Amino acid sequence: xxxxxxxxxxxxxxxxxxxxxxxxxxxxxxxxxxxxxxxxxxxxxxxxxxxxxxxxxxxxxxxxxxxxxxxxxxxxxxxxxxxxxxxxxxxxxxxxxxxxxxxxxxxxxxxxxxxxxxxxxxxxxxxxxxxxxxxxxxxxxxxxxxxxxxxxxxxxxx
Amino acid sequence: xxxxxxxxxxxxxxxxxxxxxxxxxxxxxxxxxxxxxxxxxxxxxxxxxxxxxxxxxxxxxxxxxxxxxxxxxxxxxxxxxxxxxxxxxxxxxxxxxxxxxxxxxxxxxxxxxxxxxxxxxxxxxxxxxxxxxxxxxxxxxxxxxxxxxxxxxxxxxxxxxxxxxxxxxxxxxxxxxxxxxxxxxxxxxxxxxxxxxxxxxxxxxxxxxxxxxxxxxxxxxxxxxxxxxxxxxxxxxxxxxxxxxxxxxxxxxxxxxxxxxxxxxxxxxxxxxxxxxxxxxxxxxxxxxxxxxxxxxxxxxxxxxxxxxxxxxxxxxxxxxxxxxxxxxxxxxxxxxxxxxxxxxxxxxxxxxxxxxxxxxxxxxxxxxxxxxxxxxxxxxxxxxxxxxxxxxxxxxxxxxxxxxxxxxxxxxxxxxxxxxxxxxxxxxxxxxxxxxxxxxxxxxxxxxxxxxxxxxxxxxxxxxxxxxxxxxxxxxxxxxxxxxxxxxxxxxxxxxxxxxxxxxxxxxxxxxxxxxxxxxxxxxxxxxxxxxxxxxxxxxxxxxxxxxxxxxxxxxxxxxxxxxxxxxxxxxxxxxxxxxxxxxxxxxxxxxxxxxxxxxxxxxxxxxxxxxxxxxxxxxxxxxxxxxxxxxxxxxxxxxxxxxxxxxxxxxxxxxxxxxxxxxxxxxxxxxxxxxxxxxxxxxxxxxxxxxxxxxxxxxxxxxxxxxxxxxxxxxxxxxxxxxxxxxxxxxxxxxxxxxxxxxxxxxxxxxxxxxxxxxxxxx
Numbered sequence: 001x002x003x004x005x006x007x008x009x010x011x012x013x014x015x016x017x018x019x020x021x022x023x024x025x026x027x028x029x030x031x032x033x034x035x036x037x038x039x040x041x042x043x044x045x046x047x048x049x050x051x052x053x054x055x056x057x058x059x060x061x062x063x064x065x066x067x068x069x070x071x072x073x074x075x076x077x078x079x080x081x082x083x084x085x086x087x088x089x090x091x092x093x094x095x096x097x098x099x100x101x102x103x104x105x106x107x108x109x110x111x112x113x114x115x116x117x118x119x120x121x122x123x124x125x126x127x128x129x130x131x132x133x134x135x136x137x138x139x140x141x142x143x144x145x146x147x148x149x150x151x152x153x154x155x156x157x158x
Numbered sequence: 159x160x161x162x163x164x165x166x167x168x169x170x171x172x173x174x175x176x177x178x179x180x181x182x183x184x185x186x187x188x189x190x191x192x193x194x195x196x197x198x199x200x201x202x203x204x205x206x207x208x209x210x211x212x213x214x215x216x217x218x219x220x221x222x223x224x225x226x227x228x229x230x231x232x233x234x235x236x237x238x239x240x241x242x243x244x245x246x247x248x249x250x251x252x253x254x255x256x257x258x259x260x261x262x263x264x265x266x267x268x269x270x271x272x273x274x275x276x277x278x279x280x281x282x283x284x285x286x287x288x289x290x291x292x293x294x295x296x297x298x299x300x301x302x303x304x305x306x307x308x309x310x311x312x313x314x315x316x317x318x319x320x321x322x323x324x325x326x327x328x329x330x331x332x333x334x335x336x337x338x339x340x341x342x343x344x345x346x347x348x349x350x351x352x353x354x355x356x357x358x359x360x361x362x363x364x365x366x367x368x369x370x371x372x373x374x375x376x377x378x379x380x381x382x383x384x385x386x387x388x389x390x391x392x393x394x395x396x397x398x399x400x401x402x403x404x405x406x407x408x409x410x411x412x413x414x415x416x417x418x419x420x421x422x423x424x425x426x427x428x429x430x431x432x433x434x435x436x437x438x439x440x441x442x443x444x445x446x447x448x449x450x451x452x453x454x455x456x457x458x459x460x461x462x463x464x465x466x467x468x469x470x471x472x473x474x475x476x477x478x479x480x481x482x483x484x485x486x487x488x489x490x491x492x493x494x495x496x497x498x499x500x501x502x503x504x505x506x507x508x509x510x511x512x513x514x515x516x517x518x519x520x521x522x523x524x525x526x527x528x529x530x531x532x533x534x535x536x537x538x539x540x541x542x543x544x545x546x547x548x549x550x551x552x553x554x555x556x557x558x559x560x561x562x563x564x565x566x567x568x569x570x571x572x573x574x575x576x577x578x579x580x581x582x583x584x585x586x587x588x589x590x591x592x593x594x595x596x597x598x599x600x601x602x603x604x605x606x607x608x609x610x611x612x613x614x615x616x617x618x619x620x621x622x623x624x625x626x627x628x629x630x631x632x633x634x635x636x637x638x639x640x641x642x643x644x645x646x647x648x649x650x651x652x653x654x655x656x657x658x659x660x661x662x663x664x665x666x667x668x669x670x671x672x673x674x675x676x677x678x679x680x681x682x683x684x685x686x687x688x689x690x691x692x693x694x695x696x697x698x699x700x701x702x703x704x705x706x707x708x709x710x711x712x713x714x715x716x717x718x719x720x721x722x723x724x725x726x727x728x729x730x731x732x733x734x735x736x737x738x739x740x741x742x743x744x745x746x747x748x749x750x751x752x753x754x755x756x757x758x759x760x761x762x763x764x765x766x767x768x769x770x771x772x773x774x775x776x777x778x779x780x781x782x783x784x785x786x787x788x789x790x791x792x793x794x795x796x797x798x799x800x801x802x803x804x805x806x807x808x809x810x811x812x813x814x815x816x817x818x819x820x821x822x823x824x825x826x827x828x829x830x831x832x833x834x835x836x837x838x839x840x841x842x843x844x845x846x847x848x849x850x851x852x853x854x855x856x857x858x859x860x861x862x863x864x865x866x867x868x869x870x871x872x873x874x875x876x877x878x879x880x881x882x883x884x885x886x887x888x889x890x891x892x893x894x895x896x897x898x899x900x901x902x903x904x905x906x907x908x909x910x911x912x913x914x915x916x917x918x919x920x921x922x923x
Contacts, residue, residue: 017446018428022914025446029402034394035387037557039508040589041451043915044779045836047508052922061918076387091385098377098802101810102249103384104509104557110385119923133845136780138836140508140558141249142813143806144847 006067008033009078015064023059023067024048027075035076035107039138046137049108049115050075056115076107079114083158090114093154101141109137109147117155127155174363176299178307179356181230186315186351188307189230190300192244192285229297231260231304233312237332237345239266241304242276245297246288246529247380248507248556248563249810250867251803254379255294256301258800262371263305263364264312266332266344273379278531278551288529289564289684290659291756291865294799298863299363306361308351312344315351366797366861373858375802380555392512392526392554393586400514400582401431403575404450406440406457407595409907410464410829411680415440419458427453432579438595441575443583448914451588455909465679467829471601474625474677474826475499478603481676482623489609491616494703496606499892500692502625502824502831503599504839505685509557510592515572516582521548526569527556534566538573560814561684562597565628588911590834598824598831599685600625604696608666608704615704615719618666622693626675627652628682656689663754664701664719686811687871690755691818692893698751698876699889712880713738713750724859725754728761728792731854736763736790742885745769746787749881753873756865758795762812762877764788764848768885777845779837781821781901784885786878788850791870796860804866805853811870812851813842818871819878821846823897832904834912840901 001016008031015030024041027033027050036059039047043061050059051074059073067073079088087095090110100106112135120127132148139147181187232240239260247253257271264271279286285296312334317324322336335341366372383389408414415435424433424442429449433442442453513526522542528534528551535551542549556563572585587596602624609616629652656673671693705715713733720726729752732738738748746767753760765788775782789812798804821840824831833839875893883889892898905912 018449020916021429021446021448023918025402025448028393029446029448032396034390037391037508038393038447038510038586040836041447041914042589042835042912043918043921045508045589052919055922057922058918061915061921063916066919076385080386087386094385095377095381098381098806100378100381100384101251101806102507102509102556102558103380103389104249104391104507106384107387115923129849133847135844138508138841138843139813140506140560140841141806142810142842144813144842144844145809145851146806148844148847 004064004067005069007070007072009074010081017064019065020063023062023064023073026064027059033075033077037104037107039105046112047105047108049111049137051111051115054118056112076111079111088114089157090154093150093157096153097146097150099143099146099150101143105137105139109139112137113151113154117151117158127152174365175360176303176363177358177360178303179228179358180307180311180353181228182354182356183352185235185348186233186308186311187230188304188311189228190303190307192229192282192297192300229300229304231308233308233344233348233351235345235348237343238270238272239264239308240272240274241301242274244276244279244282244286245293246527246553246556246559246563247275248527248529248559250807251378251800252293254376254803255799256297257379258371258376259298259301260305262369263302264309265329268371268376268379270332275553275555277553278535280532280535280546282532286532291867291869294863295757295865298799302363303361306363307359310359310361311351312347315347316342319347319350372799373797373801376800377802389555391509391557392514393584395514395525395554397514397516397525397582397584400516400584401443401445402447402450403441403443403572403583403585404447404454404588405436405438405571405591406442406454406459407591407910408439408461408464409910411466411595413464414462416460416462420456424453424456427456432581434575434578436571436574436578438571441578443575443579443581447586451911451914454911455913464829469679469826469829471501471826474601477676478601478623478625481674482603482605483621483672483674485605485607485619485621489617491609491611492707493607493609494700494707496696496700496703496889497891498604498696498699500602500604501893501897502601502826503685503818503822504593504596504824504833505560505562505599505683506592506596507556507558507560507562510589511562511568511587511596512585513569513572514582514584515569515576517542517573517576522573523550524569524573525552525554526566527554527559527563528566528569529559529563530566534569537566538570541570542573542577560686565597565683589836590905590911593833593835593839594831595681597681597683600627600680600682602692604692606696606700608700610704610708613708615666616668618662618669620671620693620697621674622656622671622689623674623676624689625680625682626678627684627688629655629684659688659690659755660693661754663721663725663752665721666719686814687868690753690872691815691875694751694753694872695819695876695879695893698880699883702880702883703889711739716750716752720752724794725752725759728759728794728856731792731856732761732763732790735852735854736788738763745885747881747885749877749879749884751873751876751880753869753876755872756869758793758864758866758869760791760793760869760873762873763790764877764881766878766881766885768882775845779902780843780845781840781896782845783820783896784882785846786816786848789848789874790852790854791874792854792856793866793869794856794859795866795869796862796864797858798855799863801855804855807866808853808870809851811868812874813847814871815874816846816878817842817894818875819882819893820895823894825900830907832900834905838902
């Protein structure tokens with residue numbers, strides 16, 4: 001069985017798994033990191049959204065062989081550490097706005113939100129309604145409006 | 159002193175006095191019977207307006223009366239209070255509101271109350287079903303009684319401990335103190351307050367005037383776990399050797415396996431441990447779900463036709479029209495009529511159907527988010543050939559339900575697979591399976607005729623015709639048990655459900671709303687708010703037409719004809735707060751609608767933008783369409799236990815209502831649904847979300863809570879439909895609005911699930 005080495009939430013990991021197993025299953029079924037959720041498996045619902053080297057990606061669409069040893073995968077479990085705190089400002093905003101309902105999509109929503117705010121900031125802008133409209137993460141509980149409010153609040157503290 | 163728990167002068171004590179139990183246990187366990195107050199209406203009096211006498215929630219609470227099982231709160235040595243809730247938390251916030259009830263009665267901080275979900279408890283009979291927005295209504299009093307018993311016992315134990323009479327003790331923040339400065343924490347009293355035998359005691363509940371927790375907004379108790387990824391759903395549980403399993407499913411609804419050409423070959427694929435034929439398809443078990451997906455795609459199966467072979471939207475519509483009950487002779491007075499079509503819709507949650515099963519020769523253990531765990535337990539036992547007592551069913555927290563988790567399809571399937579392969583399995587449906595073979599909200603038509611003369615509405619008739627809704631998850635048993643007590647006579651479950659849930663809120667003279675059902679060949683289930691969104695949408699569109707005929711403003715007309723002050727108050731609130739009647743640009747408009755159910759009332763005012771530049775905004779793989787730009791929503795749920803949670807439920811219902819009116823439906827062709835992805839089934843997305851949303855919680859109008867989990871869907875859907883009609887100068891008659899346009903390329907049905915993409919790195923952003 002091939003070995004694959006990369007970094008997850010600040011730690012180097014090596015897994016023995018077939019080349020084409022998607023990162024989502026390596027995280028969930030092999031490494032037991034269950035924050036990223038399955039919602040479709042075809043990069044549509046975005047419930048598994050995590051970060052690869054600081055950018056939003058969907059592990060359901062990444063064969064594990066595509067990762068290099070110095071690639072840093074950050075899941076919701078490792079997000080707070082990137083801000084050097086118990087909670088990332090976006091997680092605090094999520095709590096302040098009581099965003100979650102069932103909570104299933106929320107790890108992906110938060111990871112997408114952080115990447116969006118970083119991208120917009122890199123462009124020297126602040127978040128617009130169009131930016132928020134462009135988020136594709138599904139929330140079947142329909143808490144979209146609170147998500148929008150929390151992203152704007154979280155962005156102010158990032 | 160005992161503060162807020164003293165009798166309030168002028169209030170009859172008997173009303174707040176209840177019986178509970180101290181249960182024999184090493185530490186304090188206080189319990190109550192899960193038997194809410196009996197319905198107040200006189201069941202024997204016939205009336206044209208059945209829902210005024212008794213509604214669905216009364217039936218569900220009345221059904222609990224013979225229940226012998228107790229529910230109990232337990233005080234731990236560490237000062238925490240634990241309670242196993244016999245309901246399913248699927249996002250609606252009942253663990254939070256339940257913790258609030260206990261915190262209120264027991265005067266402990268909310269963060270020291272631990273609410274978990276109870277395993278299936280057959281002794282609770284009908285009283286472990288989560289549905290019909292009934293949880294808070296039916297558990298509000300029993301949970302408080304149990305907590306109040308615990309409180310009384312703690313005070314008595316503290317009196318002995320501190321040497322002060324109970325009447326001079328104060329319980330606050332989990333600490334009991336006396337007047338001389340002595341104090342003791344409830345944790346230290348947990349053993350002293352315990353009883354070696356079960357005894358019955360009488361308690362008085364806190365008076366609503368004294369509430370400090372109930373009625374105050376509180377964030378969810380599971381929010382921190384949700385935002386840190388620590389919240390555990392079924393698929394996140396680590397059950398030893400429960401490896402991933404999936405099922406290769408038929409290309410048409412409920413097709414059956416004929417033969418499999420390459421079982422041995424698939425068993426030899428990387429990671430695959432098992433491949434077996436089961437009643438619903440071919441199951442595979444592997445080291446990872448990714449390898450399950452590959453194995454499912456590799457299977458070469460010959461299929462037998464399914465239960466809906468050859469059926470399509472068009473053929474089902476013809477069947478519905480043929481099954482419609484007659485409206486009767488057209489009266490000589492002026493009439494307003496309409497006929498509406500509502501296509502199939504999916505109630506998939508984001509968490510797909512899933513369950514863990516560990517079946518051994520003599521016992522079985524199941525984990526799944528189940529809203530009818532007792533029926534699930536009984537069905538699984540029957541399927542496995544085990545006594546019910548040998549099947550343990552754990553209820554896990556669910557990633558959404560919307561009616562779907564009333565059924566236990568995945569749990570039954572996981573049990574079958576585990577038994578066949580002789581190993582534990584963690585079984586999950588692919589998203590494509592969930593859309594194509596999962597439960598659907600039945601397609602329906604609704605025909606309405608209203609007759610009027612001058613300023614008076616003489617009669618209102620509605621004939622709702624639906625593909626059969628499967629209620630075989632326990633609700634049916636409740637109705638069976640109570641059939642003799644109901645004034646609706648000897649009719650089927652769904653008829654009873656329909657009559658009990660559909661109120662006629664307007665003073666429209668003689669009214670009749672009848673349901674006809676046809677065709678049991680689909681996998682159906684109640685979707686959030688069941689019949690009400692469609693029935694209400696049709697009614698409210700006709701109300702707009704009627705108002706126009708009578709030369710009245712749509713808001714004014716509704717206000718004039720609503721029967722009671724509570725109803726008029728929510729309607730007036732949205733009209734005022736939403737600026738009803740303000741000047742709008744051509745192609746945009748307001749709509750207003752009303753809906754009452756679950757002992758609650760609601761009204762929605764929406765503004766919609768149907769201008770081409772909005773409708774045609776480019777969104778990749780999505781339906782843009784008209785945008786609801788603003789929603790003002792008012793709700794009166796009697797007593798709102800947690801206003802913040804209530805607001806969340808209204809928000810979700812509004813998102814559902816927008817989807818039902820404008821974008822989300824399943825398309826039936828050749829015996830299968832075309833949808834197989836969230837980019838096929840257009841539930842509301844960020845680009846459909848109102849930019850301006852205001853939810854108004856009306857001041858409490860009752861000492862008791864009404865239901866709310868589903869309440870907002872009907873009024874929101876209807877208001878969006880009415881706004882669309884006014885913006886476009888038409889009366890929409892087919893829902894969702896965009897159903898006639900297929901906005902995606904259907905995925906193949908063989909293999910049944912799409913390949914896993916490989917281009918994830920290309921989309922990093």
